[in-house]
Amino acid sequence: MQKLNNPEQLKKIANSLRKVIVEMVHRAQSGHPGGSLSAIDILTVLYYYKLHHDPKNPKWQDRDRFVLSKGHCTPAIYAILAELGYFPKEELLGYRKINALLQGHTSIHIHGIEMSAGSLGQGLSYGNGIAFAARLDKKDYKVYVMIGDGETQEGQVWEAAQTAGVHKLDNMVVLLDRNKIQNDWFVEKTKSIEPIADKWKAFNWHVIEIDGHDVKQIMKALDDANNPAIVNGKPCVIIAQTVKGKGVSFMENNPDFHGKAPNDAEFKQAMEELNKLG
Amino acid sequence: MPEMIATRDGFGKALLNLGRENKLVVNLEADLGKSTKSILFAKEFPDRTINFGISEQDMITTAAGLAYSGKIPFASTFAIFTERAFEQIRNSVARVNLNVKIVGSHSGLLTGDDGDSAQCIEDLSVYRSLPNMVVLSPADAVETEKATYAMAEHVGPMYLRTGREKIPVLFDANYKFELGKGVLLRDGKDVTLFATGPLVSIALDAAKLLEQEKIYARVINIHTIKPIDKDLIIKAATETKAIVTAEDHNTIGGLGSAVSEVLTEYALAPLERVGVKDRFGESGKPAELYKKYGLTAEEIVKHAKKAIARKRV
Structure with a gap:
């Protein structure tokens, strides 16, 4: 696929996808807008700038794999996949509806989705499985796994981090969406995960810390994660500091919009704000 | 031996x-x-x-x-x-x-x-x-x-x-394993013993004990618990009209339940379940545990007689 490397253009795409996210959740009157909006800049740069993939050939053997472990953030990934042509945009209208393609949580029956997720903590183990398969098959594709920060409270994440660290899975890149809010409340006040960077370092990972809404920083982090001279045979985690609900004032840093849809008035305001972003 | x-x-x-x-x-x-x-x-x-x-x-x-x-x-x-x-x-x-x-x-x-x-x-x-x-x-x-x-x-x-x-060891190298199919090990007309795992050889022992009392038991090895061999169970229920299941497992949810589901839906016959009766085990030698928890040929015989006594005339 043709790759984009113009930061302004990438930011523009991300902001237009923000509108698609809010529309999907509003239309379905359910879904998870907060973590979708925090992740969308990272995902946009990943898909448009870095990932080796082909929307017309979703099972291309040499493609890079992206696993969305925080599988509730379907509005973000579906918005991107539809925009890229993995499936018709009309499918977005059926999001979370019966007999429709787009399930509430990711499903491998959808072109471009590599894992049926939904239960947190499992995506890194699953991604490791794909990374082990690449090693056995002597393939050089990369495996990217996006996890949430609340998700790292799951013990299995650390089992998997240890596995990747011990086996030096340097074809593995974790994207940690550090948006600081989980379902009920703030991560820090629920069960603090700090010092998060030190934890990954202790598990033998190369750690990169960035602002997850700064496109240039995301581009550089993804380049570095692919640079053997930088990761030095280790798996790499990009800890991206983000804002939950980024782009919609009343959703930003608001635990209420982890898994709640905007009502009609809120939707109108949200779209007005997002339109101003361009 | x-x-x-x-x-x-x-x-x-x-x-x-x-x-x-x-x-x-x-x-x-x-x-x-x-x-x-x-x-x-x-x-x-x-x-x-x-x-x-x-x-x-x-x-x-x-x-x-x-x-x-x-x-x-x-x-x-x-x-x-x-x-x-x-x-x-x-x-x-x-x-x-x-x-x-x-x-x-x-x-x-x-x-x-x-x-x-x-x-x-x-x-x-x-x-x-x-x-x-x-x-x-x-x-x-x-x-x-x-x-x-x-x-x-x-x-x-x-x-x-x-x-x-x-x-x-019950089978020789020529044995053909067929997924989802029960294996008839011994034919009989009075009662069918469905067994799985280590209880299969014990069920065969039970059939020999029953034969001494002129009770002829059919013994079927169920190696595939799911999908269960529905046809074989219906046939056994229709022909022998009394069923026993035997397993080294809780009597809730395993072979006994799987057979029971087929019987109640397709071919009603009295069923007696041999297994671990909804309790946890303890340390001990396997043979001692099997005796204490009722996973023996004698226990299967007892259950077979109960099932036969409950037959519909």
């Missing part, structure tokens, strides 16, 4: 052979390879073995990723510790219908003196309740070996139950 071999040895042998024949087979273990016998594969194929240490949830979900990538992962540990990853098996394996082979050794009271934390008496029940799952519970080492080969052929999630203690 028949030859005595543990079913886990049948698995270990088969996994090694599969490794030699099929490069797609990958061995996943969790620090119990010496016990499950996957160590035979691990020694010959270290590059296709991943030892997770003591982290079963990670092992099972990594197996899902490998299966998604076209490999045939066999993930083995004690039966009870596969359940540590039950939700992973439910959500990342069965729900997605991925080709993951889960092997649980040290099942049932047969596990013996390790005691009740290790004696898994509910695995058949929990895995049977998952859509897409095939659940296997072979009767001897030969059948376990053949079942393991069948697992590599069949595409989809499967659970294989093996045991620690040596038990009699």
Whole structure:
């Protein structure tokens, strides 16, 4: 696929996808807008700038794999996949509806989705499985796994981090969406995960810390994660500091919009704000 | 005396052979390879073995990723510790219908003196309740070996139950394993004994005891708990009109329940269930435990007579 490397253009795409996210959740009157909006800049740069993939050939053997472990953030990934042509945009209208393609949580029956997720903590183990398969098959594709920060409270994440660290899975890149809010409340006040960077370092990972809404920083982090001279045979985690609900004032840093849809008035305001972003 | 071999040895042998024949087979273990016998594969194929240490949830979900990538992962540990990853098996394996082979050794009271934390008496029940799952519970080492080969052929999630203690070998090398089909071991007209795992040879002993009293028992080995051989159960219920099930498992949820579901829906016949009666075990020698918990030929005889007495005239 043709790759984009113009930061302004990438930011523009991300902001237009923000509108698609809010529309999907509003239309379905359910879904998870907060973590979708925090992740969308990272995902946009990943898909448009870095990932080796082909929307017309979703099972291309040499493609890079992206696993969305925080599988509730379907509005973000579906918005991107539809925009890229993995499936018709009309499918977005059926999001979370019966007999429709787009399930509430990711499903491998959808072109471009590599894992049926939904239960947190499992995506890194699953991604490791794909990374082990690449090693056995002597393939050089990369495996990217996006996890949430609340998700790292799951013990299995650390089992998997240890596995990747011990086996030096340097074809593995974790994207940690550090948006600081989980379902009920703030991560820090629920069960603090700090010092998060030190934890990954202790598990033998190369750690990169960035602002997850700064496109240039995301581009550089993804380049570095692919640079053997930088990761030095280790798996790499990009800890991206983000804002939950980024782009919609009343959703930003608001635990209420982890898994709640905007009502009609809120939707109108949200779209007005997002339109101003361009 | 028949030859005595543990079913886990049948698995270990088969996994090694599969490794030699099929490069797609990958061995996943969790620090119990010496016990499950996957160590035979691990020694010959270290590059296709991943030892997770003591982290079963990670092992099972990594197996899902490998299966998604076209490999045939066999993930083995004690039966009870596969359940540590039950939700992973439910959500990342069965729900997605991925080709993951889960092997649980040290099942049932047969596990013996390790005691009740290790004696898994509910695995058949929990895995049977998952859509897409095939659940296997072979009767001897030969059948376990053949079942393991069948697992590599069949595409989809499967659970294989093996045991620690040596038990009699019932089948010879020519035995043909057919997934989903019960095996008639002895014919009879008065009552049918459906047995699985180590209880199969005990059911055969029970049939001999019954014959001394001129009661002729049919004995059927059910190695596939799911999908259950419905036709064979209906036939037995229709022809012998009295049924006994026998298993080293809770009487709730395993073979007894699977047979009961078929009987109540298709061919009503009195059913008596031999098994662990909804209680946990304790330390002891397997034979002592089988005696104390009622997993004996004598107990099967008693249940057979009860079932016959309840026959509808």
